[in-house]
Amino acid sequence: MIERILSIVLVLVSGFYGALAPIYLKKGLKELERSGKLFSVKACQNVLIGVFIFGSGLLPLIIALKFSDLSLLYPLTGLSYAWTAIYSAYFLKEKVNKYTWAGIAFTVSGVFLIGVSAFGL
Amino acid sequence: MSDKAPISFWNNGMFAVILVLISTVLVSFAQVTFKMAWSDSENLFSFINVMLLSGFALYAVGAFLFMIVLRKKKVSYLFPFMTLSYVWVIFLSAFLFGETITLFKLLGVALIFTGVFLIYAGGKSNGKGAAK
Numbered sequence: 135m136i137e138r139i140l141s142i143v144l145v146l147v148s149g150f151y152g153a154l155a156p157i158y159l160k161k162g163l164k165e166l167e168r169s170g171k172l173f174s175v176k177a178c179q180n181v182l183i184g185v186f187i188f189g190s191g192l193l194p195l196i197i198a199l200k201f202s203d204l205s206l207l208y209p210l211t212g213l214s215y216a217w218t219a220i221y222s223a224y225f226l227k228e229k230v231n232k233y234t235w236a237g238i239a240f241t242v243s244g245v246f247l248i249g250v251s252a253f254g255l
Numbered sequence: 256m257s258d259k260a261p262i263s264f265w266n267n268g269m270f271a272v273i274l275v276l277i278s279t280v281l282v283s284f285a286q287v288t289f290k291m292a293w294s295d296s297e298n299l300f301s302f303i304n305v306m307l308l309s310g311f312a313l314y315a316v317g318a319f320l321f322m323i324v325l326r327k328k329k330v331s332y333l334f335p336f337m338t339l340s341y342v343w344v345i346f347l348s349a350f351l352f353g354e355t356i357t358l359f360k361l362l363g364v365a366l367i368f369t370g371v372f373l374i375y376a377g378g379k380s381n382g383k384g385a386a387k
Contacts, residue, residue: 159322160330167326181322188318200293203354215335222330230331233377238331240370241338244363248341251359 141198145207148198149214152191157221158184164226212245271324272375275336278324281317283343285310287351332378338367 162180169177198207219238222228288310325333342364348354 156321156325156330156334160325163322163326185318192314196289196293199289212338212341215338218334219331222334226330228329228331230329231377233373234331234335237370237372237374237377238335240366240373241335242370244366244368244370245338245341247359247363247366248345251357251363 137201141201141207142210144194144198145210146213148191148194149211150217152187152211153214153217153221155184155188155191156218157225158187160184160222160226210245210249212242212249215245216242268375268378271328271333272336274320274324275333276339278317278320279337279340280343281313281320282337283340283347285313285317286340286344287347288313290348290352329378332374335374336371339371342367 158180162177162182162184164177165180166174166177195207195211216238219230219234223230288306292304292306292310321333321337345354345356345360345364349356
């Protein structure tokens with residue numbers, strides 16, 4: 135049981151942190167587009183940071199998989215999708231319309247239901 | 256880039272959606288190979304095996320496809336599409352590991368499909384020109 139709780143915490147941390155990855159990726163890609171060049175050091179830095187967060191954010195998830203079922207843990211990472219939407223509105227100043235917020239609520243609830251199903255439901 | 260760019264291969268909404276779909280399939284296969292990598296291993300050293308490496312490779316290709324689309328679309332529009340990989344994982348886990356597909360899982364799948372459709376439908380006007 136403790137292993138199960140620990141693995142759930144690991145997945146939540148992975149999501150909260152990993153949700154930053156697409157923000158940095160987009161930041162870098164945006165700078166690249168704006169520069170009009172094929173390569174830009176500044177853009178490359180942000181893309182690399184994004185890739186690093188993506189990769190390192192996976193580690194807690196992989197470790198957690200040792201202790202629990204894929205069906206229990208993987209769905210819990212769904213919360214990171216809510217974090218990403220909040221981050222993109224806050225850090226990237228994206229205008230997030232009501233359909234997107236509703237859609238995110240639906241997808242995160244869907245992921246949550248799938249997570250709950252691991253408790254025998 | 257400017258908003259005045261003509262409709263092309265790259266900013267066609269459907270093409271982006273297809274690329275993202277392929278990306279979600281690859282990512283779900285990656286998750287399954289990670290699980291296989293753990294089951295095949297006794298300790299951390301044997302964990303670094305072919306399955307793990309193929310998992311990372313699948314993840315990398317999936318992420319690369321995602322980035323191609325991300326150039327033209329908003330993060331908030333595009334990223335929720337990745338929840339579709341949960342749907343594929345449910346079916347893959349049932350097929351490969353014999354995990355049962357419960358009513359809750361099916362309800363979750365329905366919610367994810369609804370959510371992704373809402374974002375897609377609502378983003379037809381709003382998702383474009385996201386490179387700004």
